[in-house]
Amino acid sequence: MVDLDVEEPNSGLFVKGKLEETNPVYKMVPVWEKDKCTFCGNCQKVCNFNAVIQLHTQVLVFPKLCHSCYACSELCPTDALPMKPEKIGEIKTFHQDNLTFLESCLNIGQEMAVQVIAHTNKILEKDYQGQLIIIDAPPGTSCPVIEAVKDTDFVLLAAEPTPFGLHDLKLAVDTMRKLKKDFAVIINRFGLGNDKIWEYCQRQNIEILAKIPNSRTAAELYSHGKLIYKQIPQVKQEVLKIANKIRQLSGEPK
Amino acid sequence: MRIAFTSQGSTWNDPIDPRFGRAPYLLIYDEETDKLEVIDNTAINQVAHGAGPETARKLFQAKPKVLITGNGPGGNAARVLENANITIYIGAGSLTVEQAYKKYKNNELKNY
Known part of the structure; x- marks a missing residue:
């Protein structure tokens, strides 16, 4: 299992495992070397993210804005911006x-979630190929989500049956279709709101794999870091449906 | 002296934009020539990342000594402005450009 919600990983709250190793994640950023610089302005011009700003005879680099594209560094005629x-x-x-549980975490104050996710994906590809991998992805439809689902075979979209939930689900469905991903929906906190999500999934021919009932007890258990399915039979029943689907997809018998 | 304002429009009567990086207009008042120059910054809407440093770079090219704005720039823009030796005054967010200038002249704005 892998937590790729790197901006606020929380799956670890429910895993009482032994910490085996901690590996740092780096990103490459340009470092300005004043002595080599001819102040041609090229670096500033090619940066799409305003991470390099030139003021006359000074070049300012903003590492947090840098997407590590190497353009400024590679196109610098005097190699004054080596990547470090x-x-x-x-x-x-x-x-x-x-x-095995991998918790991928972005440092506080850093903004480039994608690079930490991409690095974790590389580890998965290298060390865990052929194994069943369950990923806790970030929410929404922005770059971190795209990176987290990029290499997956199947995506489970969890949504709440509210107008907000439906709105975000539609965006997520559009995104998965664009990425040509197979997916199904899990309705979380079922019983809340209305049945518009159900109607939408019917219309769109989307499988609703499970409906996790809305329950105050579930919230209380969650707040204590306890696993909900062990204590609420209706939740267990729905979680088993998800587990069976995963087994079926991965070619294991039920 | 040249004095810059972050503004929602292009005249003395337009309100100050309290934001720095995403202010649609930068106005530069040149006290010597008594002219108000307008820098159109509306394209900043299209910029997803680094609006602060981008606007700060634009401002640097206009060579003001002082910037009058509302909330004050964020960390990235502040670093550019500091390196550009521009003195920043904040707290003009609810004023028009003209009112903000008068307050500045009366030393009633806060140095950032």
Whole structure:
């Protein structure tokens, strides 16, 4: 299992595993070398993110705005902007019984969630290929989500049955279709709001895989870091549907 | 002296834009020539990242000594402005450009 919601990873609250290792994640940012600079202005011109600003005989680099595209560095005629690593997060590996849990975390104050996710994806590809990997993805439809689902075979979209939930689900569905991903919907806090999500999924021919009932007890258990399915039978029943689907997709028997 | 304002419009009577990076207009008042120059910054709407440094760079090219704005620039823009030796006054967010200038002249604005 992997928590790729790097801006606020929380799956770890429910894993009582042993910390095996911590690996830093770096991103490459340009560092200005004044002595080599001819103040041609090229770096500022090619930066799409305003991460390099030239003021007469001074070049300011804003590492947090930098997307590590290397354009300023590569196109600098005098190599005055070599790329150097900056630590932006870390990946912790835990073991609990036969579960390996990776928690991917962006450092406080850093903005480039995508680069930490991409780095974690590389580790998954290298060290865990062929294994069943369940990813806790960031919410929404922005770049971190795209990066988190990029290499997946199937996406489960969790949505609440409210007008807000439906609005965001539609965006998520459009995104997954654009990415050509297979997906299904899980209705969370079922019983809340209205049945517009159900109607929408019917119309769009989208499978609703499970309906997790709305329950105050669930919220209380969650707030204590306890696993909900163990204590609420209706939740367990729905979670089993999800587990069975995953088994079926990964070719394991039920 | 040249004095810059972040503004929602292009005249003395327009309100100050309390934001720095995403202010649609930068007005530069040149006290020597008594002229109000207008820098159109509306394209900043299209900029997803780094609006602060981008606007600060534009402002730097207009060579003001003083900037009068509302909330004050964010960290990135402040770093550019500091390196550009522009003195910043804040707290003019609810005023027109003209009122803000008068307050500045009366030393009633806060130095950032």
